[in-house]
Ligand SMILES: O=C(O)CCC(=O)C(=O)O
């Protein structure tokens with residue numbers, strides 16, 4: 237993995253630190269990771285219940301972990317699969333750049349612009365206080381929006397590019413929310429891998 241051409245940007249925000257590395261993986265490697273994951277990840281689509289109504293989650297997901305602990309978020313409980321060789325390789329790459337250790341990865345597949353991920357924080361108890369979450373994006377560019385829970389002028393968007401790595405740390409999961417909104421643009425699939433340490 238050649239990091240020379242990647243321009244790392246650090247966003248120091250009130251009660252959050254965000255690091256964005258656009259070319260964490262270069263085009264050729266990112267393309268092959270995307271294809272391999274699309275074909276080999278064990279995708280599932282769960283139901284979510286919002287305001288008493290049950291819907292299909294607007295994307296496919298998968299959980300891989302080094303342990304067998306179930307992970308519950310937004311009322312969904314996921315049973316992990318063991319890490320594949322490829323996912324372990326990506327985990328090692330992410331760990332060496334972020335200088336953090338992860339034991340799980342939650343993977344999202346946004347099939348087109350109608351798939352999305354609503355406003356939330358990754359603040360489950362099992363993630364601990366001030367979790368570091370490292371997020372690899374492959375495929376179509378999507379907008380990542382984030383906003384402070386109480387400082388209303390603190391809201392931003394970032395384009396998450398093919399092959400990029402975004403690291404969320406500090407108090408971000410306590411004080412901020414993030415989302416991937418739907419888009420009307422005619423876009424293709426996007427895979428996102430969020431590496432976490434789940435106790
Ligand atoms: O798709 C993304 O970039 C964000 C995913 C996310 O926020 C999550 O899975 O918790």
Ligand SMILES: [Fe+2]
Pocket residue numbers: 356357358414
């Ligand atoms: Fe998230």
